[in-house]
Amino acid sequence: MPPTADNIEPTAFDAAGLFNIEGRTAVVTGAAHGLGLAIATAFVGAGANVGLLDIDADVLADVEARLKGRGRAVAHTVDVRDTVAVSSAIRDIATEFGGIDILVNDAAIFPSAPLADIDLDEVASVLDINVVGYLRTVQAALPYLQASGHGHIINFGSVTFFLGNPDGLGAYIATKGAVVGLTRALAREVSPLGVTANVLAPGAFPTRAEFGLYEDQAAFDRSVIEKQSVKRRGSVSDIAAAAIYLASDASDFVTGQTLLVDGGWTFN
Template sequence: MSLTGPEPTLRTRPLHGRIALVTGAATGIGAEIARALAAAGAAVAVSHLAQPRDADTVLRSLAGDGIAVHGDLTDPDEVIALCDHVRDRLGPVDILVNNAGSYPRVAWPDTDEAAWAYALDVNLTAHYRMCRAVTPSMAERRWGRIITMGSVNALVGRTGLTAYGAAKAGLQGLTRSLARELGPQGVCVNAVLPGAIQVDAENSLPAGHRTAPAEQIRRQCVPRRGRPADIAAAIAFLATPAASFITGQSLHVDGGWLPT
């Protein structure tokens, strides 16, 4: 595909024939991303960590082809095996959505070396590993999309999330730098920064770590809770040919909570 000529504009299934790999796709936002990419025509690999039943549920809800694939993204060998499995079953990855991560709440006095290393490994280094695994084939075929899940916490900071916020800030640097590295090969790299999104996982947070919905809505321009579908829609667009001139960007999907 020419890097100078126009790509097709939006159409009903703009990702037809593309292969997408979504990490952390068995539940929550990741599951909704998988559904949105499948609805746009992509064959989707639903990556998960020890959630086979949830992953199978997502697979049954997809509008197209897909597979479930297990992998521990903190293990470099498992990352390679995961990507090889997707390539063998579906084909080389065209679209990588780095959604998997962890939200460890650790008070600053308790943020020792182990806690710091864990937060950076699952929320930053794992994304690096995935990118390293799929970008050679993207560059060779001169087309690719990498969309990484950031967080507004990288910008606002929050108590108990110092290591998490640092890792998410690092993802923005990774996004910008990879966009420079891979742009000449036709690969676009962007990050999406969700605000407060209503997911089932928030119900497991200790009461002291939750923000009342009314208080969160007050901070936003759009007076409603964010939904996984809001994030999935933004990611699906960034994956399409219509977004071929968008790269190196961090897109806030937060109802206008923070300025860009």
């Protein structure tokens, strides 16, 4: 039977183009260090405009200068516990670049102490930064994300929530579980508005945050690789590539999900 409009199977020859974020504008919190910095650099490398938010003013200025050498970036020194400062910074970024398409929440702290002993005021601070701080940026950015037609929210989770370790990071682990719940509820609310919300949950990556936590780094590397199905340490490009997917039109039909980028640690 000759093909007709009714019996031709659908094709997807152009799907690769959905990963393009060139010209889009992203806001990244925790952008001065670690995975936040890696994602900010990946976005600039992909042709996006990037608003950098972090509390570390000196390092953030250096990061801004580095990124401006490769593309368009603007930095704002912000404590994500400050609602007024967060709103002002996001408004300025939207004005600078003509809107906001992508929000990446990575800012977090991780004090180390057993839950039986940790100071409760410190726990409140961890919650305020690692969970409420995410909601502050979402509330400030949501009108721009909705108006963009390409709105994507990426909240950082962690493999630690699924594993319940390492010891001493109970408060941090609890907040990462809260981020999963927050994002799932958020996806219900914002996806009908044309904005997706997902969790990006990294495994162990060799960044500044990891160094200094373990006396024998080589032994730690071996222990991580032993637990993973993929027998190498992750690179920041692994997590950045996943972030580009969740920030792009390629993920438009994905919301309320948690993407683990952990080399298969959680099921190995």
